[in-house]
Amino acid sequence: MKFACIGTYPPRECGIGSFTSDLYHSMVGDITQNENEGFIIAMKNSDEEYSYPKEVKLTIQQENRNEYIAAAKNINNSGADVCILQHEFGIFGGQSGIYILSLLYRLKIHLVVTLHTISNTPSYTQKAILKEICKMANVVVVMNLKAIDFLTDIYDVPREKIAFIEHGVPDFHFDQKKVKKEFNLEEKKILLTFGFLSRNKGIEVAIKALPKLVKKHPNIIYLVLGKIHPGVMRSSGDEYLVYLRQLIKDLMLEDHVIIPNEYIPQEDLFKYLYASDIYITPYNNEAQITSGTLSYAVGAGSAVISTPYWHATELLANGVGRLFDFHNSNQLTDILIELLDEPETLHALRKNAYEFGRNLTWPKTGIKYNNLVSDRLQDKIETKGQSFDILNMPPFSLKHIHRLTDDTGIIQHAKFSIPNLKDGYCLDDNARALLMALLANKEKNNYKALELCPIYLSYIQYMQNDDGTFRNFLGFDRNFLDEVGSEDSFGRTIWALGYLLGNAPDYSYYQSGESILKKAVPVFDKLKSIRSIANTIMGISYYLKRNPGDDSMTELLSRLSNKLVESYEANSSDDWRWFEPFLTYDNAMLPLALLHASEIHNDDKIRKTAFTSMEFLISKTFTNGYLSIIGNDGWYEKNGKRAVFAQQPLDAMAMILLFQQAFKLTKNIEYLKKLFKAYMWFHGENDLRISLYDVETNGCCDGLESYGVNRNQGAESTLAYLISHLTVLQAHKDFKKANFIKKRSHGKIQQNLIN
Template sequence: MKFACIGTYPPRECGIGSFTSDLYHSMLGDINQNENEGFIIAMKNSDEEYSYPKEVKLTIQQENRNEYIAAAKHINNSGADVCILQHEYGIFGGQSGIYILSLLHSLKIHLVVTLHTISNTPSYTEKAILKEICKMANMVVVMNLKAIDFLTDIYDVPREKIAFIEHGVPDFHFDQKKVKKEFKLEEKKILLTFGFLSRNKGIEVAIKALPKLVKKHPNIIYLVLGKIHPSVMRCSGDEYLIYLKQLVKKLKLEDHVVIPNSYIPQDDLFKYLYASDIYITPYNNEAQITSGTLSYAIGAGAAVISTPYWHATELLANGRGRLFDFHNSNQLADILIELLDNPNTLNALRKNAYEYGRNLTWPKIGAKYNLHVFNILQDEIETKGQSFDILIMPQFSLKHIHRLTDDTGIRQHAKFSIPSLQDGYCLDDNARALLMALLAYTEKNNYKALELCPIYLSYIQYMQNDDGTFRNFLGFDRSFLDEVGSEDSFGRTIWALGYLLGNPPNYSYYQSGQSIFLKAVPVFEKLKSIRSIANTIVGISYYLQRNPTDDSMTELLSRLSKKLVTSYEENSSDTWRWFEPFLTYDNAMLPLALLHSTEIHNDDKIRATAFRSMEFLISKTFTNGYLSIIGNDRWYEKDEKRATFAQQPLDVMAMILLFQQAFKLTKNEEYLNKLFKSYMWFLGENDLRISLYDSETNGCCDGLESYGVNRNQGAESTLAYVISHLTVLKAHKDFNREIFAKKRLAKKISQNVIN
């Protein structure tokens, strides 16, 4: 994908410029970085002269309408697939920035618009301009949920056009004690506000709160970092700065307030954020839909106190900060005293902010932009030869998962669709449930699934023994039913934990998962079951995707992989290319594990073993053009007849995951074809031509028997279906990305030939 970004850009000192730069680099830095390329069209004032970086290919003088037209032509001829516009009325020329419409009307490519200001009481011109921009846009990005209502109710923007993607934050980390020492402020309690200064920022409100605070905490320093906003300087000079300094002098706060009136580089800014004890945004009115400074503070894990403007009300909810009334210095002083007097309360705010801020880092925000843009471009993608149609899939639902889950974990079994309490819980299912919930959150942004994660993770934590092993079964009365669980349950748990560590939804879950995972590591090389080893390999592979420098874990992965290869070499022949002298259950996990290992090690022997065994398994399960799983009633011994029935959903899930990983490594579309055929087993493309998915309960039946379907809908079968469903959705996205990449390559080759 090639994209053009329009906005202000560094070295121009502007919040939108920083946003544009961070977004540009994060979109290039996504997992598809070898496919993505982009460039910048920078907005500037007529009196500005900057030395822009190489990605800036063109500039537009704000008040020169002809340059907007020229920029549109440049973009259209650049080979870009999409234009991403940062919209703020004040950075474009003409009344209320109307000149930008000349550029947008001339564009011949897709348009994505990020709105930095949305008024609920716009002027006639402001409303007309924004409505026209949104009409031309394929997608409108907002950073506050309230903005969605504004756009639909005031500007008549269709809801399906609007994407909610929060303001990104740089991924900096500093130690508070060290940066305080660096700034020679280690003996001080630091209050901080930063950003361009203007009357609406309410700095005077915070200053007026200090006398009451200083009486109780005389070591307070209030840092106001930033300079007078350029537009304010043009209109009224440094009048506001003079007023603030006079106020400081009047209140005898010269030893407690520092206002350097200078633009602070981003690295230093984050140092100050980490050094601060409390961050304050004392803005004077509610009409601020987005605040980059507030997002930065949350991203740094600062304890934030703010007036209740729109963005703050939303971002500081759920214990991530504190609010005080507009212009109420006395209330602000009381909150400051309360927090400084109660370090535990203060630290709780910091912790909540930091955990939430982990979801706002630019790599994650850039990935969301990329995903949304890819979805937009799919309408143009040539899908001839596409292996499957996701429109025939049932609507995604977690209804039965919620029915099976209580505050202990997910229950093992169900009588039809009703949970069977007497059968209690098991580790296998709670590990699968954790994997399912994480996938649902990753692929569907399903926050209800995310809310289930602590339940399943706490079950896993509760079942771990001191030596790193796990118990498996727990009664409904929460009594342990075994001392040490099966190796299979151990391996499945490591798989789920590894996926969590490779794809953490937040830092808290990462810490919890890491503690359990690392405690279990000494058990890895003691495993005897090759399926347990296979599941463990998958978990380690996910872990190493996020921790690639862990050399000891990389070596451990290699040793475990060689155990599977050795098992294959000892049992395989020209007619039986398999790891054992029989095909039993969860067969696809064995080649799947080696494909995951190949992704880390790129070992030719491991790779060859993976593909040979996979093709052998395909030859035994796809003989009739649809998936026919090895039955569990007597399995399939070498040189004997295979069992057809007692087919289990778990085996189907493993096949789907196998084909997904094979496609990821080879880009061979035939694997996607088999992936979807495997999924259709759930919907009736099987030996009995009957569906196992229950559209009324949103559960999955437990198996395919000779007499028909086992109508019980336990955790294992439903989790296998849901994970399979999510894997198909992910494979569909991956496939379209590959199609798009091929199209881009063909387009480049064509352009080179013409040139």
């Protein structure tokens, strides 16, 4: 078996690095007697320069996403049978370590994940990332039984996918008298704590327990080995160390507490463990699912006293160690005095720990990993990503839309899921909201959606100027913020009004919409923006489906469609079949508009331009088998480099609508498959492999950024998601209807679902 292991690695000073090194060597073992071989992919910060040992074949800069993608290719080509990931949120790049998903998604071999941290109160992003990692893994290894409950209850991980293997410990043996002599501590009683220092380690609790103890046992030395955590050092400097040293001085413990603030090599660390009489972990809260330092102490046969955090509660049960309450220095003092006053009790505690620790040594742990991996290599490799199933779509919900909507209109922006009233309202979003509500009423007979329509329609009416143009922005105080809105907002409004006239719930809606639309018609020929023209074409097309005899509107549609075709002809070439010399935002609306126009006009030139430009757009956004939207952070100029991030939900919606119309015209099932793929962009089939739809708020996040998800959930994003959701339901019905008719014509009537 050959394995690739991803994690931090020595000489980087990191607990995960020590674990990765120990795991690697225990799995390889004696190379002359072991058929296993492996190599390391080491995570590093951009400012780190290390001389790595020979087993490190590749490094990944933490914040360079491209290196994660390159590493996946290297692993796939290495001949490795399995990849073993050491997961800790702090060692991977992007928001909450999201970049690791880009690597894991591209793996074509088995995946084993060891989880070093599992929160019972994760952030939205942490939960989404960990769920996705566990979904892609063949097996998830935890080092604490409580972690199994967390994974099944909070992260929806199947129980059969989880394996329990306790944290390994190095197999060192030292004589206490000899190592005490080596450190000139023969006459001392040694209390020990080690690990990176930070406020949550509770070192001050142990220090405050010493004054009373020192009076009874004046030969006490409390050694605190380790240095300030690098993350703490970056954010707060050595403030915690200064505080501890001042506390030592205030309690007059200078002769009894030693904090060297330096990283201790593993062998020396175990010498100190054997030299110590009692080991203390005084952490401040229970949320510690795994502690390597605690495992080391038990493995060395130390008498351990700890606060009852999760790992300690489990590991120190049955007489392996002793517990004291969080922040309770007096209780710690009493336990220390008891153990030092009663050598037999102290000896029994050490003996219990040592006997239990023999089961945790790395040689034995390595065998457990080897057996686990060998067994799971027989498993089928998990399919990356999510297959589409109409039954797995989240329920349609207007909860977030109601949150954003008041009696004036829909608030355009949100801070996370809370409406940002300072930004007021805009015409674009109220037009989209009208479109969404009409779709929801038509597709799901949703009465609550219908009740919202007058609010959005009245906003559109209120914002129209006497010359047919529209204002766009309205403050929360109901004051106008512009005189004339953008052409984009005009076009989107005409699209929504056209859809209203083609799908009016009753004649009063039709009359109101027609009044606004007809007043705006003189503006149509003055439009310059091709996206505004495209949106206007959409509105006219819907209108003409109900009013096919309106010759003047038919002629307008022809003129506007030809403007798009002329723009295409002026800018396209053999290698750039597009309407402009760049791809920017809302790109799919351009071919979509021509597909709608061709349905009315049945014009070959319009239709050919639509399908040719659509296929070009597909070639630029579906190269990896999923939708990768042109990013707004730089866009994509002809002969230039495309931007990947600042991907917007609006663009995904436009692609979904494009594929729906293409399927409607051609009945080509490939367009429907792409429609479903594009919809799954919202649910994690994207460049960062993470969902933008929030099942808790029923809102949609504002986009994919280079660092992760923009967690704000404004109106544009949520409306784009809901319109997409409704379009998928509509397209699925269209498919079933078309397929039913086809099969009936062959004498085979049966129901069909696309999965």
